[in-house]
Amino acid sequence: MQSGVLQLQSASLYRDEQLIFREISFDLKGGDHLIIKGNNGSGKTSLIRTLCGLTQLTEGSVLWNHSPIDDIGSNYYQHLAYLAHSNSLIPELTLLENLTYNLHRTDLDQDHSVFEEFQLKQSMNSPVANLSNGQSRKAALSFIIMSGKSLWVFDEPYANLDSQSIVYLNQRIAAHLSDNGMVITSTNREEAVPTTNLEITMS
């Protein structure tokens, strides 16, 4: 998989004069997995949103292949798959329709084995509003796994997941990393995440 370098350089974020985080830096290359740890309200989501360009940093910069992401826009976004707190599924549509109209899908003939592994096959034709929290989470995760993008950004991926799905998700992450992909995960459930070389603890 073709990959790039994501760099965060001495990033600080203030909201209404209040400090969210300051002076965070890292380099992320192909095969790297960055874990962002921290308690509730420690700024994990804010950090992740700045990495996606949804929130502007007060100081510092986010670089993709040494260019600021605000300047290169779609050149960055074509590599980025982001799982937010909300699952970004449309509750009125069925899971299959959500998949069909998913804006980030690049390949029409993807294998649907992810849905089987997540035990979602029998729920494909029910509206997302009728799925349980865990099922919607797994559906949103499958979209990221199937997206074919190189940088996966997960905000609390293990929330609401059963242990079997956690194991499968970690397998897919490991496979993605060995395929030269990049993963960023934020979590407050340290027991679920695999050990990695890159780690940020927010406080």
Add this chain to the structure above:
Amino acid sequence: MRIYPQLFLRDLKVSMKRWSDFLTGMIMFILVAFIFPLIAGSDQDFMHRIIGPVMLLSSLLASLISMQNIFKPDLINGSLEQLVLSRHSLNGLIFIKILSYWISSSLPLVVVSSLIASAYYVTGIDIIKVMLTVLLSTTTLVNINSLAAALTLGVRYPGALMTLILFPLSLPILIFGSKAIEYSILGLDSSGPFYFLTGMMLLSFSLGPIATAFAIRISID
């Protein structure tokens, strides 16, 4: 390029599932527009004089009551964020969203306006001109509405603020739209107002999505 028809179909499908939201606007339109013939029905000249303002006013009220539905549900379920993170131009995606929103919220009004016009003793070719006016003014209004809705996305109770943004922007449409209908029915040359409305429609569809996309980026921060 497949993404544009895809988003268009998705939005139409979703609005069909949320039919009650979109029916609210249409019911508002019919209620306001039908009240006048019911109350002051028999005076034909009077009806001819008020149909212009009434049509435009009911379109405005109909769009006001449903305008929150264009971006708010997508903001809540998180799909608006994914739109911003798409590798495609946000301006284009927003254009498609506005277009499909217009089809589900305002196209029914254009159809219904022909029936309402006959309640105002409007006949023949003038009915077509009433429909054309509603078509041209709702396309402009939907762009103004989406800008106001995008600007106030981050506000919890945006009602008053949104109306303040809307009022000055939509006033020209109301004035020229009423004149277009009035001149057509009186048999005067109505091309002036129609040119203005068409110009405004083209202008709003070319600048509206860009301004709205920009406002969404700010609101989502």
